[in-house]
Amino acid sequence: MPWTKKIQSGENAGGLLVEAVSRSRVAAVAVVLLILVWALWLPGAPSEKHLSVYSTVANYSLPLVQREGRDYVGLLELFEPLGKVSAKSDSQRWRLRYNNVQADFQPGKTHAQVQGRDADLGGKFLLENGRGLVPVGSLGALMPRVLGGPVAVHEESDRVFIGGVATHFTASLTGDPARLVLHFTAPVNPSVATEPGALRMTFAHEPLVAPASPTLTFGSKTIPSAIYSESNGMAILTVNALIPVMATFGNDGRTITVSPAAPPVSAPPNPASQNIPPGATPATSAQPTQAAPAAPAAASAGRRYFAIVDASHGGDDHGETLSTTLLEKDVTVALARSLRQELESRGITTLVLRDSDANLSVDQRAVFANADHAAIYIALHAASSGHGVRVYTSMLPIGDNDRGPFRSWSTAQHSSLQLSQSTASLVAGEIQKRQIPVRDLSAPLRPLNNVIGPAIAVEVAPQGSDVSQLTAPDYEQLITSAVATAIAAARDQLGGAP
Amino acid sequence: MIPRHLKIGMVVLLLAALGLGVYAWHMRKAVTATAVAPTDTRPLAPPVAGPTEGVVLFVAHDEDGTLRPESAQIPMPSGRQQRAEELLRALLSIYLDKSSPHVLGAGSEIRSVFLVDPGIAVIDLNAAFANTHRSGVLVEDLTVASLIHTISANTPGILKVQILVDGNERDTLAGHADLSSYYDVSAVNQLAVQLQPGQ
Numbered sequence: 001m002p003w004t005k006k007i008q009s010g011e012n013a014g015g016l017l018v019e020a021v022s023r024s025r026v027a028a029v030a031v032v033l034l035i036l037v038w039a040l041w042l043p044g045a046p047s048e049k050h051l052s053v054y055s056t057v058a059n060y061s062l063p064l065v066q067r068e069g070r071d072y073v074g075l076l077e078l079f080e081p082l083g084k085v086s087a088k089s090d091s092q093r094w095r096l097r098y099n100n101v102q103a104d105f106q107p108g109k110t111h112a113q114v115q116g117r118d119a120d121l122g123g124k125f126l127l128e129n130g131r132g133l134v135p136v137g138s139l140g141a142l143m144p145r146v147l148g149g150p151v152a153v154h155e156e157s158d159r160v161f162i163g164g165v166a167t168h169f170t171a172s173l174t175g176d177p178a179r180l181v182l183h184f185t186a187p188v189n190p191s192v193a194t195e196p197g198a199l200r201m202t203f204a205h206e207p208l209v210a211p212a213s214p215t216l217t218f219g220s221k222t223i224p225s226a227i228y229s230e231s232n233g234m235a236i237l238t239v240n241a242l243i244p245v246m247a248t249f250g251n252d253g254r255t256i257t258v259s260p261a262a263p264p265v266s267a268p269p270n271p272a273s274q275n276i277p278p279g280a281t282p283a284t285s286a287q288p289t290q291a292a293p294a295a296p297a298a299a300s301a302g303r304r305y306f307a308i309v310d311a312s313h314g315g316d317d318h319g320e321t322l323s324t325t326l327l328e329k330d331v332t333v334a335l336a337r338s339l340r341q342e343l344e345s346r347g348i349t350t351l352v353l354r355d356s357d358a359n360l361s362v363d364q365r366a367v368f369a370n371a372d373h374a375a376i377y378i379a380l381h382a383a384s385s386g387h388g389v390r391v392y393t394s395m396l397p398i399g400d401n402d403r404g405p406f407r408s409w410s411t412a413q414h415s416s417l418q419l420s421q422s423t424a425s426l427v428a429g430e431i432q433k434r435q436i437p438v439r440d441l442s443a444p445l446r447p448l449n450n451v452i453g454p455a456i457a458v459e460v461a462p463q464g465s466d467v468s469q470l471t472a473p474d475y476e477q478l479i480t481s482a483v484a485t486a487i488a489a490a491r492d493q494l495g496g497a498p
Numbered sequence: 499m500i501p502r503h504l505k506i507g508m509v510v511l512l513l514a515a516l517g518l519g520v521y522a523w524h525m526r527k528a529v530t531a532t533a534v535a536p537t538d539t540r541p542l543a544p545p546v547a548g549p550t551e552g553v554v555l556f557v558a559h560d561e562d563g564t565l566r567p568e569s570a571q572i573p574m575p576s577g578r579q580q581r582a583e584e585l586l587r588a589l590l591s592i593y594l595d596k597s598s599p600h601v602l603g604a605g606s607e608i609r610s611v612f613l614v615d616p617g618i619a620v621i622d623l624n625a626a627f628a629n630t631h632r633s634g635v636l637v638e639d640l641t642v643a644s645l646i647h648t649i650s651a652n653t654p655g656i657l658k659v660q661i662l663v664d665g666n667e668r669d670t671l672a673g674h675a676d677l678s679s680y681y682d683v684s685a686v687n688q689l690a691v692q693l694q695p696g697q
Binding site (some may be wrong): 318319320321322328381383384385386390392395396397408439440441442443445446449457459461483 | 560563573588632633634636637640642670673674676677678679680681682685686688689692
């Protein structure tokens with residue numbers, strides 16, 4: 001029994017102990033190294049890749065999977081939004097049927113049969129749990145045969161254009177100070193981000209295609225160039241600027257103006273001027289209606305925008321699901337744009353807090369409104385229940401008492417509540433003049449409680465039971481023009497608000 | 499050649515493993531046989547019986563977005579807290595009825611009501627109540643006003659109300675009505691006036 005002899009020997013037992021300790025140290029070092037390698041690898045982990053498909057029927061995005069060092073996409077998911085599609089499989093063959101077109105695939109084979117004709121896939125067809133996968137590179141050859149029409153595949157950027165759906169744009173520099181005006185052939189709604197020296201617009205849902213040259217130079221000292229690029233199913237337009245710039249949407253999303261972010265009124269710097277929320281598109285001094293009477297100078301001190309229009313919800317927060325295809329967050333953005341246009345046409349400088357599908361917490365919304373010292377904060381909501389419009393003011397909760405100059409966050413609205421209520425009455429009265437059912441109520445609705453200045457919320461419901469009325473431009477305009485008329489009427493009253 | 503003691507050890511270990519396997523199988527069967535149903539519907543307290551009492555319930559009506567007082571005769575226990583619970587459960591039964599004027603999701607329940615002196619009521623809703631509630635400023639406003647106005651109108655002395663969901667604070671009821679703060683009963687009473695028909 002050699003092992004018992006070793007343990008009985010003190011020297012050998014000591015040797016075993018040392019060996020055990022050194023092994024545990026090696027194990028500990030290995031674990032630490034593994035953690036370090038993992039930590040170093042994690043930030044560099046590639047984000048999930050997507051294929052964007054644009055067509056006249058639907059624009060959609062599909063996840064890609066990596067197989068054999070290539071990007072693969074599921075065929076069923078690819079064709080499903082475009083028409084009637086089904087698949088059958090056995091051990092030898094996977095058969096796809098799209099409308100009246102039949103395509104046969106064999107696992108591991110690089111060729112397929114579409115309507116009896118051979119199609120080169122440029123890579124192996126894979127069958128995983130009944131799911132047929134093809135390389136993205138094969139779509140250029142495969143999709144036109146299945147769909148029976150032209151398909152353009154941007155393999156490098158994982159974008160597929162079915163038919164003539166592409167959105168083109170032109171860029172021109174005008175004015176002094178220089179403004180970059182981008183005209184699009186269809187409405188666009190990119191997410192906008194700023195970074196030192198650049199403003200980046202990401203078009204995740206629009207079939208935007210490159211101009212003649214991906215690099216556009218303008219010969220301006222302030223906005224020298226713009227670069228178009230595509231990656232991971234998205235188009236990105238980066239505007240290089242040597243001064244802070246902001247983007248303004250116009251012409252129902254067909255025009256984006258990039259202009260210097262200088263404040264329109266002479267005012268001391270305030271946090272709002274550095275803190276435009278994600279997706280916000282403020283009005284600029286270049287608006288054609290600037291000649292209209294502005295808010296009283298005393299009231300505008302420390303204020304960049306007279307009105308802050310807040311498209312409620314956004315990002316992960318969809319708000320109410322108004323129908324299978326309509327979300328509250330999308331209706332509120334459209335209403336906000338319309339209201340901004342109506343306010344600006346009455347000479348009221350306006351910031352739309354959320355002009356893209358950005359996540360913005362209620363606290364952030366209140367912070368932006370308070371930091372700007374806006375004369376009026378207007379939150380927009382949409383609903384399927386009830387009829388017409390509801391105008392809300394804050395129903396203040398029981399909060400901590402204010403302490404000296406510090407105000408309780410939950411009851412910050414307290415000092416402006418009366419002015420909010422009188423403004424809400426004016427708005428309700430103006431809507432009533434347009435024969436739309438309207439009610440003037442209080443509601444426990446944040447961030448109304450947290451806004452220091454006058455604050456109201458407007459909830460728009462259809463006049464009947466058809467929620468599609470919420471997206472009807474004339475109904476939107478009828479309501480937003482009424483709200484804007486009331487705000488303009490209350491301008492002097494609101495101008496002196498804190 | 500494997501030493502004899504190793505063979506014996508191996509046999510003992512195998513027998514032990516086999517024995518533990520049989521024991522685990524037996525225990526698994528025993529646990530399966532005694533498993534409690536996921537939804538335990540056994541009553542925790544006797545049903546309220548006895549003489550009925552007239553109360554006023556403030557019932558939300560979606561068709562015109564109003565809050566209407568409705569008299570009801572319900573059996574009321576003697577305890578103040580139990581009375582508050584029965585009131586809200588009577589209100590909830592109207593909303594869960596097929597012909598409800600303000601539909602709430604199936605499974606909505608008032609878990610409990612706590613009355614804490616001085617003048618604080620805490621209404622604890624179950625998760626289904628909030629998770630299945632329709633989203634919208636007015637529909638959520640109506641629910642909150644209905645609950646709070648009913649409890650405060652029938653239970654004197656309540657000054658502020660907090661609404662919890664499954665015993666926890668929640669930001670909103672269904673995306674709009676704020677549940678993160680205490681409601682001022684006087685402010686809710688003003689809202690109830692605004693929500694009356696004809697206002």
